[in-house]
Amino acid sequence: MIRVFIVDDHPVVIEGIHALLQNEKDIEWAGHAMNAASCLGFFLNNTADVLLMDISMPGMDGIELCAIMKQKYPGIFILGLSTFNQGLYIKKMMENGASGYILKNSSKEELLKAIHAVDKGDIFFSGEVSQALQEYQKSSMIQLPMLSPREKEILGLIAEGYTNPQIAEKIFLSSFTVDSHRKNLLAKLNVKNTASLIRLAVERKLI
Amino acid sequence: MIRVFIVDDHPVVIEGIHALLQNEKDIEWAGHAMNAASCLGFFLNNTADVLLMDISMPGMDGIELCAIMKQKYPGIFILGLSTFNQGLYIKKMMENGASGYILKNSSKEELLKAIHAVDKGDIFFSGEVSQALQEYQKSSMIQLPMLSPREKEILGLIAEGYTNPQIAEKIFLSSFTVDSHRKNLLAKLNVKNTASLIRLAVERKLI
DNA sequence: TAAACCCTCACCCGAAACAGTGATTGTTGC
DNA sequence: GCAACAATCACTGTTTCGGGTGAGGGTTTA
Numbered sequence: 001m002i003r004v005f006i007v008d009d010h011p012v013v014i015e016g017i018h019a020l021l022q023n024e025k026d027i028e029w030a031g032h033a034m035n036a037a038s039c040l041g042f043f044l045n046n047t048a049d050v051l052l053m054d055i056s057m058p059g060m061d062g063i064e065l066c067a068i069m070k071q072k073y074p075g076i077f078i079l080g081l082s083t084f085n086q087g088l089y090i091k092k093m094m095e096n097g098a099s100g101y102i103l104k105n106s107s108k109e110e111l112l113k114a115i116h117a118v119d120k121g122d123i124f125f126s127g128e129v130s131q132a133l134q135e136y137q138k139s140s141m142i143q144l145p146m147l148s149p150r151e152k153e154i155l156g157l158i159a160e161g162y163t164n165p166q167i168a169e170k171i172f173l174s175s176f177t178v179d180s181h182r183k184n185l186l187a188k189l190n191v192k193n194t195a196s197l198i199r200l201a202v203e204r205k206l207i
Numbered sequence: 208m209i210r211v212f213i214v215d216d217h218p219v220v221i222e223g224i225h226a227l228l229q230n231e232k233d234i235e236w237a238g239h240a241m242n243a244a245s246c247l248g249f250f251l252n253n254t255a256d257v258l259l260m261d262i263s264m265p266g267m268d269g270i271e272l273c274a275i276m277k278q279k280y281p282g283i284f285i286l287g288l289s290t291f292n293q294g295l296y297i298k299k300m301m302e303n304g305a306s307g308y309i310l311k312n313s314s315k316e317e318l319l320k321a322i323h324a325v326d327k328g329d330i331f332f333s334g335e336v337s338q339a340l341q342e343y344q345k346s347s348m349i350q351l352p353m354l355s356p357r358e359k360e361i362l363g364l365i366a367e368g369y370t371n372p373q374i375a376e377k378i379f380l381s382s383f384t385v386d387s388h389r390k391n392l393l394a395k396l397n398v399k400n401t402a403s404l405i406r407l408a409v410e411r412k413l414i
Numbered sequence: 415t416a417a418a419c420c421c422t423c424a425c426c427c428g429a430a431a432c433a434g435t436g437a438t439t440g441t442t443g444c
Numbered sequence: 445g446c447a448a449c450a451a452t453c454a455c456t457g458t459t460t461c462g463g464g465t466g467a468g469g470g471t472t473t474a
Contacts (some may be wrong), residue, residue: 070341095412097341123337127328134277134304148420161403163460176423183462184420193430194461196368198402200377201410278457355450370430383453389433400460401431 002119005030005048007039007065008081009057013104017052020108027115036060039066050119053098055082055089063092071105077118085129087136100124120155144186144204152206155179159198159207209326214246214253214262214272215288220311225257227315234322243267247250247275255283257326260305262296270299277304284325292336294343307331351411352395359413361388364409366405366414 004027008014014032021027022042026175030048032038036059039051048072051069066078080093087191090101099118102110103126110126125133147155157167168175193199201207209329210299211234215221221239236253240246245376246258260274262269273285284396287300287308297308306325309317310333317333332340354362364374371389398404408414 041383095344096343099337101462117331121334121337122278123330123332123340124324125330130306130328130330133330137302137304150421158402159405159406161399163400165460174423176425177421179461180422180424183464186462193370194402195365197406198405199366199368199409199414202406205425207406357451372430380451381453383455384451386431387452390434393432398431 001025001028002054002115003028003030003048004050005042006032006052007034007036007062008032008052008054009034010054012200013054016104017035017111017190018199020111021052022041024089024112025137029164036065039125043076047073050115051076051078051126051200052081053078055080055084055093062091063096066093066098067096077121079114079118085132087133087139090129090133091124091136102126103128141204144206147185147188151181151185151188154178154205155185155197155201157196158182158185159201208233208235209257209322210235210237210255211257211259211322212246212249213239213259213288214241214243214264214269215239215259215261216241217261220288223311223324224318231319231320235271243272246272250276250280250283253278256265257322258283258285260285262287262291262300266314270303273300273305274303282330286321286325292339294340294369296345297332297336297340300303308336310335340403348411350371351413354392355396356414358388358395361385362392362408363414365401366391366408 004021005142006014006017008017011034013032018029023197031042033042033059037073053062053066053069057065058198062080062082066080069076069078074097075099078093078098080088080098081104082101083104085103093101099121100112100114100123106114106126106128114124114126153171154167157170164178165175167173167178180196186192186197189197189200191200211228213221213224215224221241225236225239228236236254237250240249242264260269260276261272264272269289270286273287276283276285281304284307285300285305287297287305287313288294289308289386290311292310300308306328307321307323307330313321313333313335319334321331361374361377364377369377371385372382374380375385393399393404396404396407398407
């Protein structure tokens with residue numbers, strides 16, 4: 001018996017999902033909440049196996065609630081729920097411990113498949129969602145100017161917090177040379193200071 | 208009929224998987240390769256639906272091969288394959304476009320479940336792997352000192368490349384004040400310059 | 415043999431960052 | 445009411461960064 005709880009601020013969605021699951025013999029309706037606070041309240045005295053969670057809610061959003069719930073109750077598996085099929089949201093939910101993600105207009109079969117997979121501790125995304133996720137990965141990896149090996153090396157050292165003179169000493173170069181590479185990095189990546197440089201480098205996984 | 212191809216440098220693994228899949232009626236053995244190069248060679252004149260890929264291989268590793276294959280043949284779904292159950296590897300494979308990840312000592316049932324899910328375009332991890340992934344997420348999120356709202360705001364602006372005077376003008380503060388906050392950020396997060404600060408902030412998702 | 419890079423080094427200079435110190439105001443919580 | 449802290453502002457240094465400019469030697473490629 002899988003106890004399913006749902007958090008969503010749209011009554012229609014709650015009712016809809018409830019109706020879909022009503023006749024499932026191995027699924028028990030644990031209840032629902034319409035915001036983060038009352039969800040947290042429910043779990044003070046109750047529990048569930050699978051938590052369907054809307055991503056966008058008034059007050060605290062699903063992303064944040066997901067992190068809190070997972071931290072408090074690691075044994076509860078969370079299934080993200082959204083009308084939007086946006087890679088960024090999916091990724092953030094996963095980073096906060098969700099076990100899957102489905103669209104609100106999913107078919108009953110997809111919903112059940114996801115609930116069962118998640119309840120077993122598996123991680124599951126339907127093809128539709130997985131496509132969005134992979135497209136997001138791809139889009140966030142658009143072409144960057146090529147960096148020479150030396151530049152990559154120095155970029156790494158900058159990111160580790162070394163100053164030009166320190167880098168120079170470390171790899172036996174003149175501090176002027178290191179400075180040249182540094183300026184080339186700024187120019188090539190089209191950023192204007194160290195902060196933007198490092199942010200870009202980390203986000204685009206250059207280091 | 209799902210055509211399955213495998214890349215792994217261990218003959219034992221290839222044979223083992225081959226044996227497991229031999230009697231499956233809906234699975235066709237497309238072939239195998241023992242390194243990245245011959246895998247790429249195979250797909251010049253052939254194709255497959257699902258590609259089982261070892262993560263650690265001599266020469267080019269699975270992580271890199273995964274990215275190349277996905278870029279050349281986006282329609283082929285890749286299932287990571289490893290003896291190690293390490294979150295970092297799993298995450299990297301996913302970032303490079305894999306659709307799932309299983310352990311080499313998985314049961315036949317798990318293997319088949321994964322292949323079928325992946326072939327449909329779904330993303331799937333078994334419970335065992337998913338646990339490793341979630342523990343990895345958690346471990347990379349250890350306690351950080353609390354930042355005040357103002358500090359977070361200024362941290363964000365620094366990451367966007369604004370200088371102290373620019374930030375001061377933007378949020379109507381003295382440039383001295385911004386500088387104070389900046390110094391507090393360095394002290395609280397125990398880093399010594401902007402580069403380390405931004406790196407930490409991006410990696411730990413403070414911004 | 416050019417052109418196009420990469421890597422190296424050099425100098426000037428203004429702007430920004432970083433270190434240290436100290437101060438006032440206001441809020442929160444015990 | 446006092447301690448703790450967030451938020452604000454101020455001044456003085458020293459160090460680092462970043463813009464500009466240029467130069468010489470190396471390799472690869474057209």
